[in-house]
Amino acid sequence: LSPEKELAIAIRRREFVVHYQPIIDLSNGRCVAAEALLRWRRPDGRWIRPDLFIPLAEDTGLISPLTDLLIERVIEDQAELLRADRGLHISINISARDLESGRFLPVLSDAVARSGIEPSQIWIEATEQGFIRAEIAASAIKAARAAGHMVAIDDFGTGYSSLSLLQGLPLDALKIDKSFVEAIATDAATSVVTPHIIDMAHGLKLRIIAEGVETREQEAYLRAAGVPLAQGWLYSRALPAAEFAAFRQGRN
Numbered sequence: 001l002s003p004e005k006e007l008a009i010a011i012r013r014r015e016f017v018v019h020y021q022p023i024i025d026l027s028n029g030r031c032v033a034a035e036a037l038l039r040w041r042r043p044d045g046r047w048i049r050p051d052l053f054i055p056l057a058e059d060t061g062l063i064s065p066l067t068d069l070l071i072e073r074v075i076e077d078q079a080e081l082l083r084a085d086r087g088l089h090i091s092i093n094i095s096a097r098d099l100e101s102g103r104f105l106p107v108l109s110d111a112v113a114r115s116g117i118e119p120s121q122i123w124i125e126a127t128e129q130g131f132i133r134a135e136i137a138a139s140a141i142k143a144a145r146a147a148g149h150m151v152a153i154d155d156f157g158t159g160y161s162s163l164s165l166l167q168g169l170p171l172d173a174l175k176i177d178k179s180f181v182e183a184i185a186t187d188a189a190t191s192v193v194t195p196h197i198i199d200m201a202h203g204l205k206l207r208i209i210a211e212g213v214e215t216r217e218q219e220a221y222l223r224a225a226g227v228p229l230a231q232g233w234l235y236s237r238a239l240p241a242a243e244f245a246a247f248r249q250g251r252n
């Protein structure tokens with residue numbers, strides 16, 4: 001069986017679960033959101049990491065049904081919690097292919113409407129990788145914002161068209177890639193870039209979410225630089241839905 005066939009079968013059999021990595025408000029330490037991260041759980045119990053199957057899904061057109069499944073699972077897992085607490089948000093990753101086809105948005109809008117949550121409770125992370133046609137991405141982002149979602153650019157700084165791309169896209173937020181967070185307070189060449197990314201985001205009036213925060217020192221730096229939101233192993237790894245609910249309750 002080819003990897004593509006295996007993935008297609010796995011989607012049909014719904015062998016995917018979602019884990020949730022807490023996102024923390026740096027002003028008060030509260031958990032205000034989580035990033036939804038897909039995991040493929042094989043019938044034999046083996047877990048397959050998203051960096052192995054997402055690129056395959058993107059290359060084969062399987063990303064569209066996989067994103068539909070992601071949306072369904074997130075609503076299934078989180079609708080009750082989201083209805084009970086309008087201050088909670090779930091951030092989902094939408095690939096460039098999804099943005100270009102635009103098909104995820106009616107699926108998402110329908111799921112949101114049926115579940116009785118607010119569209120503003122679902123954030124969208126659009127990765128910079130593979131934004132081949134900026135105009136198409138821009139109109140998809142506009143449509144998602146018009147539907148009430150906050151849209152962030154993900155993995156910022158790891159692509160190659162960063163600055164011109166940013167200026168042309170109607171974004172709400174920027175996620176600082178973990179490589180720039182990792183460089184904070186080290187002598188890595190990258191460390192000189194981090195403050196510029198933060199300044200640029202402020203200049204463009206974008207909200208900032210820092211990824212991959214692992215130390216108190218990184219956290220203190222980000223807070224002092226005016227970064228409002230952060231996620232990373234300092235707070236929590238990505239958790240199964242029930243553990244995320246417990247984490248949040250313990251923290252808020």
Ligand code: G
Nearest residue numbers: 036037038049050051054070093094095238
């Ligand atoms: O946390 P982790 O190793 O699980 O995630 C690796 C990468 O896989 C993430 O940075 C993200 O870009 C991608 N990813 C995880 N879940 C999804 C998803 O549901 N959809 C898409 N398109 N990408 C995802």
Ligand code: G
Nearest residue numbers: 093154155178211212213214231232233234
């Ligand atoms: O969407 P994205 O590709 O950014 O997904 C987040 C990725 O970052 C996941 O692969 C997750 O496992 C990873 N991650 C989450 N927190 C940390 C962290 O604190 N440090 C590092 N190195 N990786 C992290």
Ligand code: G
Nearest residue numbers: 019021037039049232233234236237238239
């Ligand atoms: O649990 P998750 O699927 O996000 O883990 C993705 C990878 O990151 C796994 O290889 C796991 O071992 C690793 N990982 C998860 N949490 C931590 C952590 O707190 N510290 C370190 N160093 N690695 C972690």
Ligand code: MN
Nearest residue numbers: 035093125154
């Ligand atoms: Mn992401």
Ligand code: NA
Nearest residue numbers: 154155175211
């Ligand atoms: Na990212």
